[in-house]
Every structure is written in structure tokens, then in C-alpha cells.
Amino acid sequence: MADKKKDAKKSEGPIKKHTTSNRQKNYESGKAKNRFCPKCGPGVMLADHKDRLYCGKCHYMEKK
């Protein structure tokens, strides 16, 4: 029997904006999950790939 326990709590409170909650999640975890682009500056996050970070704005790439 595969009984997976899922902690999927549905908060049925006021609807929050997706963008804001996403950003807050990164800050709440203590360390910013994604790093900011050194070229574009803070505000532009690097996309987290398997073994590298990538900036979709200026195409900056950083190896992990």
C-alpha cells in the first residue's frame, strides 16, 4: 500500500497575488533561493537550472 502523506493545506483566506507571494517565499526561507544577476543588479533573479544559474535578461550564466 502506497500511502503518501501530503501536507497540502489549502488556505482559503483572502486571495493573494501570485507575484508577491512568490517573492515573499524566497525571502521567508532565510536565504534567497535564487541569486540576483550581478549585471542587472538586485531585482533580476537568476533562473535556477540543473547545474547553472542563468539570467534571461542579459544572458549572464554562472556555474554552480
Ligand SMILES: [Zn+2]
Ligand atoms: Zn542579467
